[in-house]
Amino acid sequence: MATKKIEIVVPPRPAHFVGDGFRVHNFISSSYRLDMERMDPFILMDYNSKFYFPPSETPKGVGVHPHRGFETVTIAYQGKVAHHDSSGGGGIIGEGDVQWMTAASGVLHKEYHEENFSKKGGDFQMVQLWVNLPAKDKMSKPKYQGIKNQDINKYQLAENSGEIEVIAGEYKGIKGSASTFTPLHLQNALLKEGGSADFSFPESYNTALLVLEGNVSVNGEPVSTDHFVLFENQGTEFNIQTEKGAKVLILSGEPIGESIAAQGPFVMNTREEIKQAINDFNQGKFGYLE
Ligand code: MN
Numbered sequence: 015m016a017t018k019k020i021e022i023v024v025p026p027r028p029a030h031f032v033g034d035g036f037r038v039h040n041f042i043s044s045s046y047r048l049d050m051e052r053m054d055p056f057i058l059m060d061y062n063s064k065f066y067f068p069p070s071e072t073p074k075g076v077g078v079h080p081h082r083g084f085e086t087v088t089i090a091y092q093g094k095v096a097h098h099d100s101s102g103g104g105g106i107i108g109e110g111d112v113q114w115m116t117a118a119s120g121v122l123h124k125e126y127h128e129e130n131f132s133k134k135g136g137d138f139q140m141v142q143l144w145v146n147l148p149a150k151d152k153m154s155k156p157k158y159q160g161i162k163n164q165d166i167n168k169y170q171l172a173e174n175s176g177e178i179e180v181i182a183g184e185y186k187g188i189k190g191s192a193s194t195f196t197p198l199h200l201q202n203a204l205l206k207e208g209g210s211a212d213f214s215f216p217e218s219y220n221t222a223l224l225v226l227e228g229n230v231s232v233n234g235e236p237v238s239t240d241h242f243v244l245f246e247n248q249g250t251e252f253n254i255q256t257e258k259g260a261k262v263l264i265l266s267g268e269p270i271g272e273s274i275a276a277q278g279p280f281v282m283n284t285r286e287e288i289k290q291a292i293n294d295f296n297q298g299k300f301g302y303l304e
Pocket residue numbers: 079081086123125
């Protein structure tokens with residue numbers, strides 16, 4: 015089996031705030047060599063690296079805003095987030111939980127630190143991905159999957175060296191918990207001291223990883239915490255190893271391969287559809303949310 019080589023290791027860009035509750039490094043969509051097309055179907059990745067939020071009586075976050083044409087996937091590593099949307103979806107996610115919101119034809123939603131977390135303050139670490147939808151599904155009905163960590167299927171690595179949480183897709187026969195519109199894999203590798211894991215994805219899939227905790231070797235090359243690794247679209251196999259323990263997010267997906275027209279919170283196929291989205295939003299067609 016051919017090794018999937020590293021194309022580039024991307025250090026975290028300077029952080030910026032989304033609303034007042036998410037201090038993120040953007041990796042996908044605006045980084046050098048990581049535009050929306052390059053990681054299709056993953057069209058955005060914002061990473062809130064571990065950051066301490068002091069106690070606040072008013073929960074911090076992002077107020078009501080629309081989305082159309084894709085899915086927002088939030089993975090909580092530390093801290094808690096509460097979500098509400100205009101299609102009735104909502105919930106609280108905490109450490110190890112995942113929120114998979116299909117905006118599709120359009121929702122309004124808001125994303126805030128959960129009330130008690132906010133009052134106490136604490137370390138906060140999250141990833142938000144935008145997963146594109148194919149043209150045929152962009153105007154389908156919104157949907158919400160709140161996935162608790164206990165409901166995420168896990169693969170136990172040999173010699174008690176850790177586990178793979180299979181959020182979506184498959185790892186060595188263990189199926190992911192989230193349903194997806196196109197073939198993709200999303201997994202957390204939780205490696206203990208001396209742990210190691212092998213991965214295999216088709217050449218054509220756009221594949222990357224983000225190191226969340228610890229330091230790892232990827233195919234023998236050292237990669238530090240908060241760094242992102244993009245793989246070439248050649249070869250199928252790669253390996254990650256750690257000496258002292260690590261947590262790594264793995265993503266791999268079949269490119270949708272359609273044209274992308276994006277503006278703010280809307281991601282469609284054409285400029286015409288973007289104009290339509292803006293008109294529909296201005297006319298209140300995305301529903302209502304207080
Ligand atoms: Mn949003």
